[in-house]
Amino acid sequence: MVMLGITLLILLLRGAECSKAPEQGCKTRWFDRDDPSGKGDYETLTHLVKEYPGQICTNPIGIKVRTLDGSPLQTSLVQFSDTTSGFGCVNNFLSPAGMCKDYEVQFTCPDSFCSGCKTRWFDRDDPSGKGDYETLTHLVKEYPGQICTNPIGIKVRTLDGSPLQTSLVQFSDTTSGFGCVNNFLSPAGMCKDYEVQFTCPDSFCSVCTTQWFDRDDPSGYGDYETLSDLRTEYPGQICTNPIGIEVRTIDGSPLQTSLIQFSDTTSGFGCVNKLTPPQGYCKDYTVRFTCPAAFCSGKAH
Numbered sequence: 001m002v003m004l005g006i007t008l009l010i011l012l013l014r015g016a017e018c019s020k021a022p023e024q025g026c027k028t029r030w031f032d033r034d035d036p037s038g039k040g041d042y043e044t045l046t047h048l049v050k051e052y053p054g055q056i057c058t059n060p061i062g063i064k065v066r067t068l069d070g071s072p073l074q075t076s077l078v079q080f081s082d083t084t085s086g087f088g089c090v091n092n093f094l095s096p097a098g099m100c101k102d103y104e105v106q107f108t109c110p111d112s113f114c115s116g117c118k119t120r121w122f123d124r125d126d127p128s129g130k131g132d133y134e135t136l137t138h139l140v141k142e143y144p145g146q147i148c149t150n151p152i153g154i155k156v157r158t159l160d161g162s163p164l165q166t167s168l169v170q171f172s173d174t175t176s177g178f179g180c181v182n183n184f185l186s187p188a189g190m191c192k193d194y195e196v197q198f199t200c201p202d203s204f205c206s207v208c209t210t211q212w213f214d215r216d217d218p219s220g221y222g223d224y225e226t227l228s229d230l231r232t233e234y235p236g237q238i239c240t241n242p243i244g245i246e247v248r249t250i251d252g253s254p255l256q257t258s259l260i261q262f263s264d265t266t267s268g269f270g271c272v273n274k275l276t277p278p279q280g281y282c283k284d285y286t287v288r289f290t291c292p293a294a295f296c297s298g299k300a301h
Contacts, residue, residue: 026114036100045086051163054155062108067101117205127191136177142254145246153199158192208296218282227268244290249283
């Protein structure tokens with residue numbers, strides 16, 4: 001009798017999370033797009049892929065389902081739970097215990113979905129004015145060297161984790177980036193704050209890069225991370241013929257394009273303070289160079 005009770009307890013605990021995922025593969029985060037109102041709770045793959053673009057593969061190899069409150073799955077109410085359709089729970093209005101719990105799902109994707117050359121997440125615009133525009137053109141200009149010019153994938157998400165406002169999305173692709181337009185005629189027509197991440201060709205990531213250097217502060221005339229000074233102060237750590245340069249601010253803010261004097265593989269980087277009204281003072285910058293592959297042979301980078 002004791003063994004039977006223990007076995008029953010184990011089965012109930014296992015029932016709190018239904019797993020159909022193999023060990024291999026890469027896992028997404030947990031998604032909860034629907035509430036158990038109306039007909040039930042439907043975490044369908046079609047809707048999830050649309051509302052969370054780039055965050056779920058279109059060909060999952062596994063699915064996990066669990067209730068938000070940790071209680072066992074209501075197996076008698078589950079309509080479907082598979083890698084093709086996702087998950088669906090249907091309310092049974094004829095039974096006192098026939099209302100679905102609130103569910104969330106997680107998918108296992110092929111390893112290839114998680115591998116690849118990915119950038120960090122970028123958020124250059126706020127949803128003021130016409131909307132939130134995370135355009136590739138502006139991002140490449142404001143974050144030089146950190147995004148490839150020919151992405152092969154894009155992911156978009158809201159900063160607060162809520163689903164995309166599909167009715168307000170103007171574009172979302174690897175050519176233009178992402179744009180959400182405010183609809184001032186609707187109470188719910190204001191864009192959320194969005195951020196984007198790009199997937200680049202493997203060649204963009206498989207290069208020889210130096211460490212980040214910050215030799216100057218933005219005092220005096222400005223911030224000058226010149227190649228000649230850096231090579232003198234860090235002998236042997238920078239190649240003589242860089243093939244690329246990346247520049248970023250220490251605090252992560254966008255580059256002050258109007259103050260940049262030069263940014264190239266010959267001179268390095270220079271930002272000049274504007275001392276006349278309206279004044280403009282340089283941020284503190286750091287630079288990194290891309291060198292020929294031979295320079296990194298035998299070195300960690």
